[in-house]
Amino acid sequence: MPREPLSVVVITYNNADTLDACLREVDWADEIVVLDSGSTDDTVAIAERHGARVAVHPFDDYGPQKQRAIDLARHDWVLNLDADEILSPGTRGVIERALEHPRHAGYRLPRRERMFWTVQHRRSWRNGHLRLFDRRRGRMNDVEVHAAVEVDGPVKTLRAADFVNDGDGDITTRVDKINRYTTGMVAYKLRRRQRFTGLRMVLYPPVFFLRQYIGKRYFLNGWAGFIASVTGAFYAFLKYAKLHEARERQRASSRRGSEPVEPR
Known part of the structure; x- marks a missing residue:
């Protein structure tokens, strides 16, 4: 069944060690947008290898930079990920089913954290984060450091899906x-x-x-x-x-x- 087209947006700065795994799990999306802040490692080359549309803008703060990436997207439905976040197996199918007849302005995805030498247990509590949303009804807020998407409309948590934050290795x-x-x-x-x-x-x-x-x-x-x-x-x-x-x-x-x- 046809679904709404999807843009994945990622902001980067010297994320060569995690970006490949991040983009590998979203290569099924209709578009990948990477907004880089002037990386000096292989970040841009990795993004281009995955077919991403790459733009560059100096970083001023997390919220404004994310909003710039969202504004670059060509499709109304956006999946907003960080460069060290990786969709878990099976999450693609959950997202695609949600986008066949979206009844909400946005969807939360549960996030599992990397806990140093391991990954958060699936039976521990996973916080839901609003990452999949209709950008016509949502924008980044202006909270320093922890800026997040806010939408005008109902939000649902997709409990059968999740993603892993792979950023804190030690x-x-x-x-x-x-x-x-x-x-x-x-x-x-x-x-x-x-x-x-x-x-x-x-x-x-x-x-x-x-x-x-x-x-x-x-x-x-x-x-x-x-x-x-x-x-x-x-x-x-x-x-x-x-x-x-x-x-x-x-x-x-x-x-x-x-x-x-x-x-x-």
Whole structure:
């Protein structure tokens, strides 16, 4: 049965180590669009080898760059992937069936995380991410670091499908990413004027750990699941710690600016 034509969009920067696996699993799509930020490795060559339409634009932020890639697509239905994300076997069929008579503005795909030396167990909880959508009814939002698609209309989760985020191959990479992401979120959280930062810093990390390790069944992944839950709790702590630090610096700067200047 005919389905809606599909464009796959990916933004890249020096992703030669993961891009081939990503594009290999979507070579059935009607179009692949790769928006590169000036890679110096084989990223562009790999994209071209898979028949992708490649464009180049300097990177300013995740959300705007993703939106540029979406705007380059020729078809209304878009599958938005990162260069280190790989569709699992069987997901193609689920997506194609959904696009035969799409009744929703978008579809969430459950995501399994790479947990260092292994991949998240299928029976642990997989968070759904809105990646398949009608671009006439959706756009990227303006959240720093964690920008995502928002659509005007109903959304459904395709539970029979999933994809793997293959980005964090070791603990060092995970911790480096946590540090970058939490720094990038400070300005956004300052604008939101989030309250009770100190209380969140104390209480949220242990709650996060228990939610991941027990609630989401990360214990099924053995020590990898334990370490992923601990580093996730560290992420929860660090984003509020950095927000608290930024506010203290603002207060200190304000106090210095209001102090009278003594005559010489």
